[in-house]
Amino acid sequence: MLLKELREKVYEANMQLPRLGLVIFTWGNASELDPETGLFVIKPSGVAYDELTPEKMVVCDLDGRRVEGDLNPSSDTDTHAWIYRAWADRGIKGVVHTHSSVATAWAQAGRDLPAYGTTHADYFYGPVPCMRGLTKEEIEEAYELNTGKVIVSGFEERDVDPIAVPAVLVRNHGPFSWGKDANEAVYHAAVLEECAKMARDTELLSPHCGPAPQYLQDKHYLRKHGPNATYGQR
Amino acid sequence: MLLKELREKVYEANMQLPRLGLVIFTWGNASELDPETGLFVIKPSGVAYDELTPEKMVVCDLDGRRVEGDLNPSSDTDTHAWIYRAWADRGIKGVVHTHSSVATAWAQAGRDLPAYGTTHADYFYGPVPCMRGLTKEEIEEAYELNTGKVIVSGFEERDVDPIAVPAVLVRNHGPFSWGKDANEAVYHAAVLEECAKMARDTELLSPHCGPAPQYLQDKHYLRKHGPNATYGQR
Amino acid sequence: MLLKELREKVYEANMQLPRLGLVIFTWGNASELDPETGLFVIKPSGVAYDELTPEKMVVCDLDGRRVEGDLNPSSDTDTHAWIYRAWADRGIKGVVHTHSSVATAWAQAGRDLPAYGTTHADYFYGPVPCMRGLTKEEIEEAYELNTGKVIVSGFEERDVDPIAVPAVLVRNHGPFSWGKDANEAVYHAAVLEECAKMARDTELLSPHCGPAPQYLQDKHYLRKHGPNATYGQR
Amino acid sequence: MLLKELREKVYEANMQLPRLGLVIFTWGNASELDPETGLFVIKPSGVAYDELTPEKMVVCDLDGRRVEGDLNPSSDTDTHAWIYRAWADRGIKGVVHTHSSVATAWAQAGRDLPAYGTTHADYFYGPVPCMRGLTKEEIEEAYELNTGKVIVSGFEERDVDPIAVPAVLVRNHGPFSWGKDANEAVYHAAVLEECAKMARDTELLSPHCGPAPQYLQDKHYLRKHGPNATYGQR
Numbered sequence: 001m002l003l004k005e006l007r008e009k010v011y012e013a014n015m016q017l018p019r020l021g022l023v024i025f026t027w028g029n030a031s032e033l034d035p036e037t038g039l040f041v042i043k044p045s046g047v048a049y050d051e052l053t054p055e056k057m058v059v060c061d062l063d064g065r066r067v068e069g070d071l072n073p074s075s076d077t078d079t080h081a082w083i084y085r086a087w088a089d090r091g092i093k094g095v096v097h098t099h100s101s102v103a104t105a106w107a108q109a110g111r112d113l114p115a116y117g118t119t120h121a122d123y124f125y126g127p128v129p130c131m132r133g134l135t136k137e138e139i140e141e142a143y144e145l146n147t148g149k150v151i152v153s154g155f156e157e158r159d160v161d162p163i164a165v166p167a168v169l170v171r172n173h174g175p176f177s178w179g180k181d182a183n184e185a186v187y188h189a190a191v192l193e194e195c196a197k198m199a200r201d202t203e204l205l206s207p208h209c210g211p212a213p214q215y216l217q218d219k220h221y222l223r224k225h226g227p228n229a230t231y232g233q234r
Numbered sequence: 235m236l237l238k239e240l241r242e243k244v245y246e247a248n249m250q251l252p253r254l255g256l257v258i259f260t261w262g263n264a265s266e267l268d269p270e271t272g273l274f275v276i277k278p279s280g281v282a283y284d285e286l287t288p289e290k291m292v293v294c295d296l297d298g299r300r301v302e303g304d305l306n307p308s309s310d311t312d313t314h315a316w317i318y319r320a321w322a323d324r325g326i327k328g329v330v331h332t333h334s335s336v337a338t339a340w341a342q343a344g345r346d347l348p349a350y351g352t353t354h355a356d357y358f359y360g361p362v363p364c365m366r367g368l369t370k371e372e373i374e375e376a377y378e379l380n381t382g383k384v385i386v387s388g389f390e391e392r393d394v395d396p397i398a399v400p401a402v403l404v405r406n407h408g409p410f411s412w413g414k415d416a417n418e419a420v421y422h423a424a425v426l427e428e429c430a431k432m433a434r435d436t437e438l439l440s441p442h443c444g445p446a447p448q449y450l451q452d453k454h455y456l457r458k459h460g461p462n463a464t465y466g467q468r
Numbered sequence: 469m470l471l472k473e474l475r476e477k478v479y480e481a482n483m484q485l486p487r488l489g490l491v492i493f494t495w496g497n498a499s500e501l502d503p504e505t506g507l508f509v510i511k512p513s514g515v516a517y518d519e520l521t522p523e524k525m526v527v528c529d530l531d532g533r534r535v536e537g538d539l540n541p542s543s544d545t546d547t548h549a550w551i552y553r554a555w556a557d558r559g560i561k562g563v564v565h566t567h568s569s570v571a572t573a574w575a576q577a578g579r580d581l582p583a584y585g586t587t588h589a590d591y592f593y594g595p596v597p598c599m600r601g602l603t604k605e606e607i608e609e610a611y612e613l614n615t616g617k618v619i620v621s622g623f624e625e626r627d628v629d630p631i632a633v634p635a636v637l638v639r640n641h642g643p644f645s646w647g648k649d650a651n652e653a654v655y656h657a658a659v660l661e662e663c664a665k666m667a668r669d670t671e672l673l674s675p676h677c678g679p680a681p682q683y684l685q686d687k688h689y690l691r692k693h694g695p696n697a698t699y700g701q702r
Numbered sequence: 703m704l705l706k707e708l709r710e711k712v713y714e715a716n717m718q719l720p721r722l723g724l725v726i727f728t729w730g731n732a733s734e735l736d737p738e739t740g741l742f743v744i745k746p747s748g749v750a751y752d753e754l755t756p757e758k759m760v761v762c763d764l765d766g767r768r769v770e771g772d773l774n775p776s777s778d779t780d781t782h783a784w785i786y787r788a789w790a791d792r793g794i795k796g797v798v799h800t801h802s803s804v805a806t807a808w809a810q811a812g813r814d815l816p817a818y819g820t821t822h823a824d825y826f827y828g829p830v831p832c833m834r835g836l837t838k839e840e841i842e843e844a845y846e847l848n849t850g851k852v853i854v855s856g857f858e859e860r861d862v863d864p865i866a867v868p869a870v871l872v873r874n875h876g877p878f879s880w881g882k883d884a885n886e887a888v889y890h891a892a893v894l895e896e897c898a899k900m901a902r903d904t905e906l907l908s909p910h911c912g913p914a915p916q917y918l919q920d921k922h923y924l925r926k927h928g929p930n931a932t933y934g935q936r
Contacts, residue, residue: 202811
């Protein structure tokens with residue numbers, strides 16, 4: 001069996017999603033890339049979390065084709081694959097998709113998630129962008145692949161660094177997040193949902209308060225990330 | 235004892251309702267039809283979930299009359315019966331009623347639940363309609379039966395297919411949902427509540443954002459349903 | 469030891485409050501009246517729920533004076549006592565006070581809880597009234613006793629029947645509820661919180677939708693209450 | 703090992719934070735001062751709660767320097783230290799910082815938390831103030847220390863007594879709370895989050911209702927605090 005250890009890791013990452021309250025039923029999926037082989041392991045499509053096992057995970061290549069496994073891979077496989085194609089060389093080796101409740105509401109509202117405070121700035125350096133919707137043609141031609149393309153080109157066009165902002169809102173759909181492995185991508189999915197709740201309530205309390213000052217965002221992001229980081233144990 | 239196996243299934247479906255956070259106390263009921271006998275099994279009225287057993291389930295005919303069981307059937311039995319009468323030949327053999335918190339708020343607000351995103355479109359092909367309120371006469375004459383009639387005729391008048399939109403909001407009351415069995419009806423009740431939360435928050439964040447584009451709804455609904463579905467394991 | 473059995477019942481009723489998510493820390497209390505002796509059993513003041521025992525419950529008379537027990541009774545004892553004085557002959561023998569989150573928000577907003585739907589009408593026949601605030605003089609003279617007096621006279625002035633509407637919102641403070649025993653008063657406290665959530669969301673979705681039609685409220689209230697009730701097992 | 707008993711207490715206080723739903727991941731920290739030695743014990747930086755042990759707690763002096771422990775202390779250590787420097791002689795020996803969801807939203811909105819009712823007044827005598835944001839210079843010079851200075855000088859300038867209002871909202875960041883020990887500081891953090899939720903909902907229901915009357919706030923605060931307190935067991 002290919003990538004036995006990675007199957008375990010990806011299984012564990014997927015199982016965290018319902019535990020963290022980010023998905024119900026089958027509404028999410030996590031994957032991780034093995035950079036040596038260029039293959040990634042992903043959740044099978046439509047399988048309930050309490051029926052998952054490491055063996056049921058599916059191995060795919062970067063064209064989203066199943067390489068090993070009896071089950072169909074997640075319907076979002078082509079989106080994961082494109083993100084790895086574009087950004088694996090930046091160190092992105094884990095991707096997560098959920099329909100977590102409040103982040104999805106921001107995606108449905110078609111709005112960027114503003115950086116209202118330090119909770120956000122500790123993980124996302126600037127707003128989490130909401131992508132343009134796919135066109136009818138993009139959807140009909142290759143929906144899941146084009147979702148990946150809209151994400152990657154959207155970050156390029158808006159000059160957003162996917163390392164500094166490891167999440168996105170797909171218009172009328174929901175969030176994707178990523179990280180150095182599946183576990184970190186899950187972590188970012190949970191942070192995103194929490195920031196989405198706080199930002200919703202912030203606007204209820206003060207609709208026009210504006211984002212946190214840039215120098216505060218700088219301080220928080222840079223005390224956790226980069227060469228001069230001081231947070232945690234180093 | 236009639237329909238022993240079905241009693242177990244309906245018992246299990248009912249017990250899922252509090253576990254999924256859809257009901258407290260006795261505020262919900264699930265039933266399932268046995269197409270061979272034309273009888274259905276339903277929760278007894280006003281019995282707490284932790285006192286339920288498969289044996290306490292009540293067997294009724296399609297006039298809502300108790301055929302077997304010591305306990306009175308759910309007060310909503312006539313509504314279930316009418317839905318089976320109208321739609322069993324479409325394959326609808328499970329019905330659920332809850333007072334889940336946010337779906338009920340939409341029903342109290344008297345509003346259709348808009349299809350703001352793909353979470354909704356994966357299960358409901360278009361808005362979940364809110365029915366007109368019953369008249370004083372309809373309520374006094376045969377409240378629960380007429381609730382069923384308003385649902386069925388409301389779907390007809392608005393040309394909504396109950397297979398494509400397996401849930402409804404009853405004005406000032408709360409949601410009903412259905413499916414191919416009681417278990418699927420419970421599933422749709424949970425999806426509805428989740429979509430109701432997301433839609434509430436979507437409107438808080440962008441009051442006039444409008445529904446998801448029709449071609450996106452088409453894509454999501456049709457990738458999970460119908461002859462060309464690709465989602466899950468087939 | 470006086471009223472041993474009643475201590476057990478009141479202990480159990482108090483322990484339900486944190487389990488139902490209605491109180492944290494020491495923020496609530498339940499009591500029940502023994503009509504034979506004219507005494508009631510109530511939670512001691514400021515004792516955490518996980519340190520409660522039936523023996524720690526306090527027995528008081530209808531002047532709110534401690535008759536048995538080493539601990540001080542709840543600071544709200546005089547409010548409970550006055551409710552029993554006024555309404556015990558109507559069959560009210562259980563009282564509960566909580567600071568449950570959303571019902572308290574309605575009390576802080578100084579607003580009656582409207583009867584937006586059947587969930588409400590199944591238990592409360594009309595709006596749950598919010599009382600006028602106490603005057604400075606009433607607060608300084610006998611705060612807790614006068615809270616009881618404002619409740620009882622408020623129901624009289626507004627011609628609300630405490631049997632038909634077994635709960636109240638005390639302005640800038642929070643809810644009290646009651647019933648035929650402590651257990652039913654707890655039940656009404658939980659229903660009130662759930663209706664308070666639904667009503668908040670109803671107004672977010674449709675600020676001017678107005679209450680449910682009176683004939684629908686009549687139907688629901690009267691199918692659960694009174695001589696012609698059909699709900700449940702009778 | 704220094705302050706063995708205090709390490710246990712501070713460990714327990716930290717472990718309460720996720721249990722009370724106030725923090726996820728590593729998003730909070732509790733400390734307590736030992737007045738004899740002038741040292742305080744605090745959570746290590748960036749360590750997950752389920753990996754904490756009493757031995758991993760870090761001992762610091764009032765300049766925020768680590769005196770004992772292998773791990774770096776919380777990145778907020780200098781803020782805790784300054785609060786002890788300023789207010790330990792007032793009896794403040796426990797400090798807590800969280801990013802609890804709704805209190806953080808108030809901080810992001812840049813608004814004082816109004817005293818809308820008695821739940822608030824039982825613990826906070828007046829609004830919980832939101833501090834001015836730190837300047838760019840203050841952030842770049844000594845961010846965490848200056849956060850402490852802005853809190854202490856903010857209370858002085860606004861003439862707020864930190865004993866009567868044992869919590870603060872740091873602009874665009876989140877809440878700090880304090881008390882006579884770490885456990886009481888945790889308690890105040892939980893009360894603050896609950897009051898923040900109630901106040902958000904109060905404004906949704908009645909945007910201009912204004913705070914509770916001063917004489918009601920006086921009654922509630924003074925029945926729990928000071929020489930004439932009657933609440934609880936004394």
